[in-house]
Amino acid sequence: MSICSQLLSKLVPFIPIYPYLVRLAISRKLLSYAPFPLLRQVIKATNLQNEQAERIIRTRNDMLAKGADLESVTGRGKDILTQLMKSNEGQLDHEAMVGNMNILIFAGHETTSSAIPRVLDILSANPEIQDRLRNEILEYKEEDVLELPYLDAVVKETLRIYPPATYLGRMCEKDTVVPLSYPVSTPSGTITSLPIKKGTRLALSVIFSNRDEKIWGKRANEFWPDRWLEQEQPAHSGIQSICSSMMTFGIGQYACIGFKFAIMEIKVMTAQLLKSFKFEPSGEEYAWEVQGTQNPFLSRERENSTRITKLPLKISRL
Known part of the structure; x- marks a missing residue:
C-alpha cells in the first residue's frame, strides 16, 4: 500500500x-x-x-x-x-493529460496491488484450486490468457468476496426516498423505503452486497469459483452493476471506467506467476486490514507505526 x-x-x-x-x-x-x-x-x-x-x-x-x-x-x-x-x-490539454496519467497510476495501482496478493493468498490456502488453475493456464497459448474460463472465475470470485475497497462513499444531492429491494420488518412495522436528506453522507457496503444470500444463494460467503461457470446466474438484485451483480467496481453512472483494465492486469499477473511458481502458506501470522484498500500486514509488526504491507507466503519455483 x-x-x-x-x-x-x-x-x-x-x-x-x-x-x-x-x-x-x-x-x-x-x-x-x-x-x-x-x-x-x-x-x-x-x-x-x-x-x-x-x-x-x-x-x-x-x-x-x-x-x-x-x-x-x-x-x-x-x-x-x-x-x-x-x-x-x-x-x-497538458493539464488534463497529467490528470489522466495520475488517475491511471494511483487508482489502478492501489486496487490491483490489493487484489493480486489476495488471489495468491487464496490459492496458497486452496492447493486444489491452484493446481486446477495452473493446468488451465499451461494448456492454452499465452495470447489466450484473457479468455480462460477458470481464470476468469477465480478472479471474479476473489473480487466478489474480497473487494479491494470495502465500501463506496456517496453524498445525497437532494432530498430523496430510496426504495428497498427487500422489506425490513421492525417492532414498529415494515420498512419498504428510506428517506434521505440532502447533504447526507452515505457509506455503501460492498462486502454486504457481494455476500448477500438473496443474490448469491446459500454459498454466498464461500469462495466458490465454479459459481461463475454454472448456467444459473446470480439473482436479479436491481443493482446497476457493470460486472454481474457485484458492487466491487461501483454502480450506476459513477462506476469504475477502468474495470476491464483492472481485471486484465490481475489475470495477466496471476497467469505469469502460476506458470513459474507454487504458492503455499508460510505459517507466519498476518491479517488483512482496511486502510483505504484491503492489504495484508504481519501480526508481529502491529505496533510498528512505519510498517508496510507484507504477505508471508512460501514460494517454490516449478
Whole structure:
C-alpha cells in the first residue's frame, strides 16, 4: 500500500471542506503551509507524482514529435499513454493529460496491488484450486490468457468476496426516498423505503452486497469459483452493476471506467506467476486490514507505526 493511500485514508475528516477550498481558489502552494502535517504530506506526495507524470509525458511527446521507433521502449508504443496521445491529437490539454496519467497510476495501482496478493493468498490456502488453475493456464497459448474460463472465475470470485475497497462513499444531492429491494420488518412495522436528506453522507457496503444470500444463494460467503461457470446466474438484485451483480467496481453512472483494465492486469499477473511458481502458506501470522484498500500486514509488526504491507507466503519455483 502506498504512503499516499495511507495518508488519504486519514484525511477523510477534511473531505467536507474541500468544495469550499475550491471555491476560494486556494492554491496548492498555499495549502502546503497549512497547519496539518497529514495534508502537507499528501501535497508533497502528489507534487512528486505530478513531476513524474510530467517527465514521462514530456519524454513520450519528444519521441512522437521526432518520429522515433517506439519498439525499444516499454510497451513498444502500445501503452495507454502513447495511445491516448495519438488518438487525441491535441484535444486534451497538458493539464488534463497529467490528470489522466495520475488517475491511471494511483487508482489502478492501489486496487490491483490489493487484489493480486489476495488471489495468491487464496490459492496458497486452496492447493486444489491452484493446481486446477495452473493446468488451465499451461494448456492454452499465452495470447489466450484473457479468455480462460477458470481464470476468469477465480478472479471474479476473489473480487466478489474480497473487494479491494470495502465500501463506496456517496453524498445525497437532494432530498430523496430510496426504495428497498427487500422489506425490513421492525417492532414498529415494515420498512419498504428510506428517506434521505440532502447533504447526507452515505457509506455503501460492498462486502454486504457481494455476500448477500438473496443474490448469491446459500454459498454466498464461500469462495466458490465454479459459481461463475454454472448456467444459473446470480439473482436479479436491481443493482446497476457493470460486472454481474457485484458492487466491487461501483454502480450506476459513477462506476469504475477502468474495470476491464483492472481485471486484465490481475489475470495477466496471476497467469505469469502460476506458470513459474507454487504458492503455499508460510505459517507466519498476518491479517488483512482496511486502510483505504484491503492489504495484508504481519501480526508481529502491529505496533510498528512505519510498517508496510507484507504477505508471508512460501514460494517454490516449478
